[in-house]
Structures are given as C-alpha cells and as structure tokens.
Amino acid sequence: MNAGARRARKIVRELRREAREGELNVVSLIDIFAILVFYLLVNALVVEILPSPKALQLPESIAKEDPKQTVLILITPEDIIVDTKRVMSTADAAASTTTVLPDLKYKLNEETLMQVDGAGAGQLTRGDVNIMADKSIPFHVLKKVMATCSDTRFAKISLAVIEKEGAEAL
The missing domain is CATH 1.20.5 (Single alpha-helices involved in coiled-coils or other helix-helix interfaces)
Incomplete structure (x- = not known):
C-alpha cells in the first residue's frame, strides 16, 4: 500500500x-x-383555587385558612351568581325588605342535604359555602346573603378575601 x-x-x-x-x-x-x-x-391537581373574576375586588384579611371546594356565591356590583349561574341582581337584593332572599334560597335549596358527621339521625346540612363579594358591596346585602345561606342549612359560611401584605409576621 x-x-x-x-x-x-x-x-x-x-x-x-x-x-x-x-x-x-x-x-x-x-x-x-x-x-x-x-x-x-x-x-x-392538588392545588385548589377559587375563580377570581377580574371585575371583582376582594377585601384584604390576615386569615390563613385555605379555601375548600364548595358551593361558591359571587356577589358583584351587578349580580349575585351561584356556581356560575346568575340568580338575581345585587340591586334587587339591596331593595328586598326581607332578610332571606327568595331567589337565592330557591337556588341554594337545589344543593343536596347530607348527614352531619357524629350527630343524630335528624341533623342534616348542606355543607360549606364560600362567598366572594366585591369590597364595594354594602354590608346589609352581604348580611342578607349570609342569612339566606344559614336559612338553607349550610353548616359553615366562609368569606373569600385577599391576604394582606405583611400578614406573615402576625
């Protein structure tokens, strides 16, 4: 080669x-x-986040408890919405002379009743409800919504808020 x-x-x-x-x-x-x-x-799949409409401005709080997946009531300046379905207008709720709102009560009564853990056979509840209300909503409207929730046998009523800045130190 x-x-x-x-x-x-x-x-x-x-x-x-x-x-x-x-x-x-x-x-x-x-x-x-x-x-x-x-x-x-x-x-x-582990994280539970409540929907946050852009038009809603939540109040601030120092509460630390995470929200649970429950019935959700949105109170905007225009409407009251239960699980994405409009129930009534906020103006109608404010104008109502009764403490229990009939349209909201009708919608909340669609939720099923369940037995209370560790209680007698006659004690039934609808579980928990989360209320997300704009901070501009008058308290008397919020009070009527909460009264309607307790009248329809919800065991626990929670208000959604935004954590305040500097709340970690408390």
Whole structure:
C-alpha cells in the first residue's frame, strides 16, 4: 500500500471517530421530561383555587385558612351568581325588605342535604359555602346573603378575601 492510501484511510477513521463523539443520547432526556411532566400533572391537581373574576375586588384579611371546594356565591356590583349561574341582581337584593332572599334560597335549596358527621339521625346540612363579594358591596346585602345561606342549612359560611401584605409576621 502506498502512503497516500494509508493516510486517506487514517483521515476517514478520524472523521468517523469525531462524528461519534458529537452524538447526544436523547433517551435519558426523554426520561427526564416524562418524569417532569408526570410530577407537574400530579401536583397541579392538588392545588385548589377559587375563580377570581377580574371585575371583582376582594377585601384584604390576615386569615390563613385555605379555601375548600364548595358551593361558591359571587356577589358583584351587578349580580349575585351561584356556581356560575346568575340568580338575581345585587340591586334587587339591596331593595328586598326581607332578610332571606327568595331567589337565592330557591337556588341554594337545589344543593343536596347530607348527614352531619357524629350527630343524630335528624341533623342534616348542606355543607360549606364560600362567598366572594366585591369590597364595594354594602354590608346589609352581604348580611342578607349570609342569612339566606344559614336559612338553607349550610353548616359553615366562609368569606373569600385577599391576604394582606405583611400578614406573615402576625
């Protein structure tokens, strides 16, 4: 063999070796991304977040308790909404002379009654209810909504608020 052919073969071998060194093993990257996606899917289902309409401005509080997934009553300056369905206008609620709002009571009575844990056979409740009200809503309207909730046998009434800045120190 002549020296030129050997040199050519040596150059070809070096080029092949350099090409192999640049390879990237994507199997391990796929495994890492699969684990990451699985982790994000599992943890995304744990968080419970109440819907926050942009038109609603919640009051601030130092309360630390997280909201539960329950019946949700939204009180906007225009409407009272139960679980995304409009029940009545806020103006009608303010103008009402009764402490219990009939339209709201009718809608809340659609929720099923359940047995109270550890209580007698006759004690039934509808569970918990969360109220999200704009901070501009007059208290007498909020009081009527809460009275209607207790009249329809909700065991616990919670008001949604925004955590105040600096509340961590308390």
